Amino acid sequence: MNARFKDWIDARKHADNEPICAYLYDLDHLEKHTQKVVSSLPGRFRMYYAMKANSEREILKSLSSVIDGFEVASLGEVEKAKEAGGNLPIIFGGPGKTDGEIEAAIRLGVERIHVESVQELRRVAWIAKKQEAQMPILLRVNLRGPFPSATLHMAGRPTQFGINEEEIPQAVRLAQELDGVKLEGFHFHSLSNNLDVERHIQLLHLYVNKILAWEKELGIQVTVLNVGGGIGVDLLHPEQSFDWDRFLPPLTALEQGLPDTLEMVQFECGRYLTATCGCYAVEVLDLKQNHGKHYAVIRGGTHHFRLPVSWQYSHPFEVVPVERWDYPFPRQEVVDSPVTVVGQLCTPKDVLAHDIPVSRIRVGDVLLFHNTGAYGWSISHHDFLSHPHPEQHYFRLASPLAHVGGEF
Known part of the structure; x- marks a missing residue:
């Protein structure tokens, strides 16, 4: 696990008990990885970034210092590229x-x-x-x-x-x-x-x-x-x-x-440059069992992260234990059993992972879906059911903690 992501989750849950739902991006990793790729290209080869993978402003600004140009597919992307990359x-x-x-x-x-x-x-x-x-x-x-x-x-x-x-x-x-x-x-x-x-x-x-x-x-x-x-x-x-x-x-x-x-x-x-810099962090709101299967209901879903249901696969995740528990009743948990991770949408297709074995998962723990820096938020149906959008947080080693949507 990215230690900075874990520290942010711990700090956030210590500060308040609002359910976590956020995209977390490691900009240092993004720039280092992309620089390695671009600098290794031979001779006449050039690397343009396919903005469709992730067009968040901070991602584009970070990439603009290392890539050779932007590949876009709309006027909106042209304008974003101009803002982030100047004359690239x-x-x-x-x-x-x-x-x-x-x-x-x-x-x-x-x-x-x-x-x-x-x-x-x-x-x-x-x-x-x-x-x-x-x-x-x-x-x-x-x-x-x-x-x-x-x-x-x-x-x-x-x-x-x-x-x-x-x-x-x-x-x-x-x-x-x-x-x-x-x-x-x-x-x-x-x-x-x-x-x-x-x-x-x-x-x-x-x-x-x-x-x-x-x-x-x-x-x-x-x-x-x-x-x-x-x-x-x-x-x-x-x-x-x-x-x-x-x-x-x-x-x-x-x-x-x-x-x-x-x-x-x-x-x-696109994907090869940005996928590994991001994680989707979501809190478990409920654990339930129906017809012999365990379900973890998260604060989020495919309206934030559509790729798993689009490509019909189960996206890997890590359980981040959260010790805070403010309720006066016992905490629901599942131990050593497969769990299907589902979102808040009113459709049985709102599934991010099917029957994944977990050693322990509790209501209030946070699931960290790795490698979501590409085709995550950017391709999702954001406003279905009008749920809040996830927070977007950006991390740099030298940056202090900042406000929501800023760098960490």
Whole structure:
């Protein structure tokens, strides 16, 4: 357990007996981990942060000192990136961009737009021309595959993402004809949460071979290649997460074989950078038994942390004992038995962990769900049943205790 998180829980319960429900973030860990990743990248590789993983202001501010840029998928994210990162480059992807978003992206100096369809290509060019601009673009490609096993696939099958591989020659010719855009290369983001180093290197080789073939076939010169994110964290067995150190030697060899005309290769990682910096801390409000099963009802649930129910898994947690007990009646507990952790929502789907063996759990103890720094609060249905939002706390080694929502 992060000692600072434990100290905060102890101090909080000593100060008052309001049920704990909070996201806790270790900013020192976040910056150290991200700096290690970014500084180890070979040659022309760059690391952009996929803001969709976690767009909290303090997270973005911490990352802005170490990453090469932000990857965004809405105008709201553009504005957050501008606020946190100043002049850091921003690349804008995702399907369904509105005219207003495209206009603002051009006006605000976004480095590059990732075009998701031929229709969007025409709109970007038309809007840019009206602004007397020439917008740098990448064409996002939905390749045929096959791809490595991963939690999610965005390509190699029917999805809403990217331009069908067979349509790329047509899209390239159109981009060359349109005055408002400058085609610089291609964007491949084919999967999410891949843990296999060898298969990921094979995937990057596939991307490189595709653009080299298109250069030869279509008479173009690719200067920028975006290889997406998809580098995974094993939430159940963190020691089996993507092995970055083992990834670096073949990545370096790949970079050394790239043509000199390819100026930059961009990663856009989110989960791999932020997942391990955060924990979701929630207090046990009730323990009950129904039809032979024990349930721990927490101050929170999937409206705060939706990932477990979305991906259909049980998220690991640690029981933090809390000795305070202010009630004049006995304290309910479960000893040496499986417990299912559920939230406060009026649905049987509000489950964060199923039948997890615990040695001891009591009403008033705090459950600490580890590795929730990515796709936790940011993807959850915050206002279902209008429960209060969790607190957000940020910890730095040199920072004193501060108010709710500040640093610790």
